[in-house]
Amino acid sequence: MTAGFAGGWRSRSPRANEGAGAGLAHVRGAAPPPRIDEIPRRPLCLLQGYGGLHHSCGDLYFPRSVEQLRALFRMAKQTGRRITFRAGGQSFDGQALNDDVMISMSRFDSIEVDAERARMTVGAGATWGAIARKLAARGFVPYTAVSTSYATAGGTVSGGCLSRFSGTAGKEGSYVERLTLLTTDGQLLSLSRDEPTSALFHAVIGGLGYLGAVIDITYRVARVAPAGTPIRVVTQATRYASFEELAEALVPPPELLLPAEGGTADEAGWIPEALFSVAFQTLEGSRSMVLRSRYVAGTSLVLRPLLTHRPRHLLRVPVEWLMRASVVSRAIWTIIDRFIFDVTRPYVDELMGYMFFMDGNVLAKRIAQGFGMRMFTVQQSFMIPYDAGAREESLRRLADFLRTIEEIAARDGIPPLMFDVLHIQGDRFLLSANHGTDGFAVTLAFEAWDEDSVCRIRLRLSELSAHTLELGGRVYLVKNVYATPEQLEAMYAHALPEFVRLKQLADPDGLLRNEFLERVFPAHFRPAPRLARR
Template identity: 75%
Template sequence: MVARFVSGAHRRSARGGEGGGAAYVGGAPLPPRLDEIPRKPLCMLQGYGGQHHSCGDLYTPASVEELRVLFGMARRTGRRITFRAGAQSFDGQALNDDLVISMTGFTSIEIDEEGAQMTVGAGTPWGAIARELAARGFVPYTVVSTSHATAGGTVSGDCLSRFSGIGGKEGHYVERLTLLTLDGQLLSLSRDEPTSALFHAVIGGLGYLGAVLDVTYRIARVAPAGTPIRVVTQATRCGSLDELAAMLVPRAEQLLPSEGGSAVEDGWVPEALYSIAFHTLAGSKSMVLRSRYVAGTSHELRPLLNHRRGYPLRVPIEWLMRTSVVSQGVWTIIDRFVFDVSRPNVDELMGFLFFMDGNVLANRIGQALGAPMITVQQTFMIPYDPGAPEDSLRRLVDFINRIHEIATRDGTPPLLLDVLHIQGDRFLLSANYGADGFAVTVAFAGSDEDSVCRIRLRLTELSAHTLELGGRVYLVKNVHATAEHLQAMYAHALPEFVRLKELVDPDGLLRNEFLERVFPAHFRPAPRLART
């Protein structure tokens, strides 16, 4: 059984030219005109973190034909293109002062229940996807923590989530994707030859190789159709960082065998294994959490505080926690009176999956009121060698201790630190290319340019230490590191990625301000002509 849902106002089909009242000459539809495509000239855009801004011409096409028209205009005028959709990037991955193409017109959901797969348009928000899946008893194997992010955006980052601690990152579950190249070709990419190389570059390639139109994922059935899905979470307090590190390594039987492996055949069900560490007035605390899906309502709801998206005090709490001392006070209250590890928490599915929606709302309201809502998040991948687990765990503990040392140097601890284990993969710009590791994410709030500058310097120091440990900086969130250190971290992938970039975009029409900034030796900003 295949169910198909399409949302949004499509002027033409994303797969062809039918509909939209197009005129025909000699049996062929006339191509759309440039002035028919919705445009916001010189539109102010920014990333989620509030640090990066741009002012570009924003177009919102809704068909392949309209995308081809925009690509043709770029070739004629020398303008450079960046793709955008959910506006959830922390850094400059989706910003450009020239031509920005929003993919929000490509919204569709097709669910193949028998095959346990779905195909979704690149601009489809994950909130809409999760709701359609849940109604049929399915969930994504891994999904980012805000409902506003889109499939095209997250696949372009090969994103991780709390379920990645056992199941790996998003790319593990992609079966196929459709790419529109700058010369107008439609390519169907998969991990099988002959498209495997491009498939492994586009996933995690941050939109630098073409327009992703749709993505086909494997999905997991966790309940009968029409049955509510809840999530049960058991937290365990850790007495030391050594204990935390050891508890994060999943058992071999919990892991998906390999990228692209059949979870249905193996009887594998996604389960989350992750940790959090925070600073209270009494010092640093940490805990490891395990979450699993349950079908039905036999478990009474007992949601975690940060999973209550509609909680009236959520926005003011988020604002208060942006100040270091207040943050420690709030965490002290939460630690003493909210976290009860003696019994499990039970969340509704959407509240658990998209707990960051409360942060997104707080940011939007704060920005509308003119408050400096600057968020800095950076993720470091510290290598884990299954053949030498004790040495690997010592490296992780050493790195977390270094975070604490640097943070206490100027009295500004991170708002939150979380750690999870990630399996290695083969995606070129993945921080886990060819190696398992621990993803260590550090979040800070900046109140002014001085505080943001201190945070940048601190993160750059941690990036240098990551390289010393043989690790890499994750390219999807903020990245503060020297170009030399990043070059060393990704030396294995950059030559091949550049080769593929030149193959599919020989004129260099696609721009990624982020990649061109962090890898200046490989991706030099090209001069562009004046806007027309």
């Protein structure tokens, strides 16, 4: 492996967050490695994915330093155990679950903001809620961040995640300048998009944690207000009568788009705007609209928040529960559409409520679990390709796909709670659904109480996965993934050989793997034998 990393992948010198004793001399030479029994652990810990459908029971460790991580890697190699990283627990599928060893990165939670350079460096376990609060106090926002405050930077960078601002700003990885990766043989590497580390950099972002432990990440951030000034978000909604009109409105004008991956957009004063659509089923049929949001500094605009952007509103939890029954869901959407949603005036939200609107769903699930109720959430995203040179054909293809969603929902009587669409620019990240191609990200969100409904939802999502492949698109690997291995192999044929090559270099013993990886790409990652725990 050392030979594979030769030629410029530089190792980092010890940092403060590597542990208090990481660089200290020992009376007989180097400091002794930490013992495994010194690392906090929850044995046979039962965990589940965010959607409530995937579970695991394994040993969960909470290392505090790079040296403790190295000790866990050595233990796994010596005993033949398998490792999966975890922190915020917000993965929809089994990406962060494992019946063997799980490592929580939650204690790597440092946040450092460089206001002069408009940069921040955060630990992998720092939550986006904590990050956003610290940035906002200094007048900054992330260029793009996921919609729950509980997700962590290490988790979202490993997913190459998108947000409502990705319609103009691209995905999270576009703003990563550097990250630190600990490989399973203990090398601490500093990676950037520049050669010679570019290949591994573009594989780790979106690589789902299978190439090593991300220790910290440096991002570019956007200044939108003077330090100490409140930040609000203004949103204007426009209704559309047809999917063709909706598709046309989702293609952003050139002046709104991210200039280039890894560019100096912040220095040019470029600030992203959100451009996305939502669609839902009422008792009178489907409704769709495009929303466009922008940041504003100060409190001159009177607050007029959307209910969905008030995660702790008194009605949020009961509405979340009621929406899981399809007839009730359509009735509630009918009331919202007729009497509550007003497109004649813009909405004005507090920054945190707008950014982390899914926290209301998290709260509803936690309260339900406290009463012994099971709440299932299923979300799957599809990338439908877009070619600016064949604009009309691309827009027609998207409109046809959206109609197919409606037809499938009508057939089973289980419509998605809602689905959203946004334009995504192509990128270079290896396992990105937008690798090398622009496209539309179409995300379907389902909520259910019973496993029978979930079974039917899975079948319909699998059907849409097959249709996506026919259109030349891909299934996004970060949410639920209901597609056959053959379909996924075809969708990611451009990336898998290179990803496997890099994984063999960074993780030659195959320590970083779990059921999810083996399920989606079984031709490359065969199930490993399960060894008895010690």
